Amino acid sequence: MAQLTTDLVVIGAGPGGYPAAFHAADHGIETTLVSEDVALGGVCLNRGCIPSKALLHMAKLINEAKESEEHGVSFGPPKINIDKLRQFKNGVIGNLNGGVAQLCKARGVKTVNARATFLNSNSLELKKADGSTDTLTFKRCILATGSSPAMPPMFNLGDDRVMDSTGALALADVPKKLLVVGGGYIGLEMGSVYAALGSEVTVVEMLPGLLMGADRDLVRPLAKRLELQFKAIHLNTKVASLTAKRTGIVAELQVEGVEPTQTFDRVLISIGRRPNSRNLGLEKTQVQIDDKGFVKIDKQQRTNDPNILAIGDVAGEPMLAHKATREAKVAVETLLGEKSEFDCIAIPAVVFTDPELAWCGLTEEQAKRENRNVEVVRFPWAASGRAQSLARTEGLTKIICDKETQRVLGVGIVGAGAGELIAEAVIAVETAAVARDLADSIHAHPTLSETLMEAAEAIVGQATHVFRPKK
Secondary structure: OOEEEEEEEEEOOOOOHHHHHHHHHHOOOOEEEEEOOOOOOHHHHHHOHHHHHHHHHHHHHHHHHHHHHHHOOOOOOOOOOHHHHHHHHHHHHHHHHHHHHHHHHHHOOEEEEOEEEEEEOOEEEEEOOOOOEEEEEEEEEEEOOOEEEOOOHHHOOOOOOEEOHHHHHHOOOOOOEEEEEOOOHHHHHHHHHHHHHOOEEEEEOOOOOOOOOOOHHHHHHHHHHHHHHOOEEEOOOEEEEEEEEOOEEEEEEEOOOOOOEEEEOEEEEOOOEEEOOOOOOHHHOOOOEOOOOOEOOOOOOEOOOOOEEEOHHHHOOOOOHHHHHHHHHHHHHHHOOOOOOOOOOOOOEEEOOOOEEEEEEOOHHHHHHOOOOEEEEEEEHHHOHHHHHOOOOOOEEEEEEEOOOOEEEEEEEEEOOHHHHHHHHHHHHHOOOEHHHHHOOOOOOOOOOHHHHHHHHHHHOOOOOOOOOOO
16 A cells, blocks of 8 residues: 655546646646546546537537438438447547646646545545555645436336436447436437437426426427427426336336337436535545535635535536536635635536527526516527528527616527537626627627627617517
């Protein structure tokens, strides 16, 4: 057993952990990065954000090739080489894994492949894959252990045909019939991939709508498109049980007007994620955990233990990679004694379906709950020259402004490339821009970004391409 020492240990090498290690090393702090995964990058890079987007890109190509026939360009039916598709996805992951490893080496960050468990507030047991253990003594620690897919015991049949998001991304095959349990972003993204590859996809959601955390104006165009791509979408529906049989996974559905017993080749359980705060030995420290399993932190990412900070999914919602990366900077700046805190008011959320959804800042529903005096403007993409030329006019850009000052408080976008467009909105909300700032800034024509400009124009006067009679 080796006795190791370091000034700072970062536990977890995802989009929170490795940026924290890099930022600390850039400031001369001796840093050790501990990762249970051999491949650096965490869930996001290896089993989440990155591989899912690689597959969604291919799904988009398949759908666009099919839809182009309406505009005079026909392609033959797609020939799916599942092995080659899997190689493409794995190649993307491998390239990025290698890049993180190279940056660790260049910055002098020590990396240890082991499972970390706290012995106390200044030391860890590091258990390696071969069963051997080392002890690491540290001065400070940043906890960035992320989250894992939630799998209720009633669905955990011990059958690989019942998958979580990790299993779905492995792309073992293309099932003829796929049941997706959960109408959140993971279920809809992966359902879109498998539908494009040829699966008959059925989505079951307990709540009355898809993506219930998102603005209904944004969800509506997506839901309409998914109704054409999926075999069925059942809302207000409960999966009472799953049973593994030789012929498939039998699901018992509780909803009126739908066949209650249905058999599927595979089932994807996508009902959320839980923080990885268990079995870390945190009870041997002063770190406190809330009733949802999140580590309690302050605005400087500090826990109740003076030696331990926490960032990313394990430290609270929203569970987003880019939030974790920003928190990494705040945590290191806190260690350096700088006046820093996580004070961002516009954390962008993106759903990478087709069309994409993206939003930041105040939503219309939130404004109503808080009795805020706001003005809400919607600019339909049917009035956008670029959207017309792309044959993607279902989109919408929505701005929520303070009624009196016209300060931009929130933005929502649904449409092609919404995830890229939201960056301008984030800057507008964070910098307290007013509608005229957006309206008077020249946007290139013809682009989808003009929809932000025109939505802002409608607040200060009239949008060029939409006329609304004054009340």
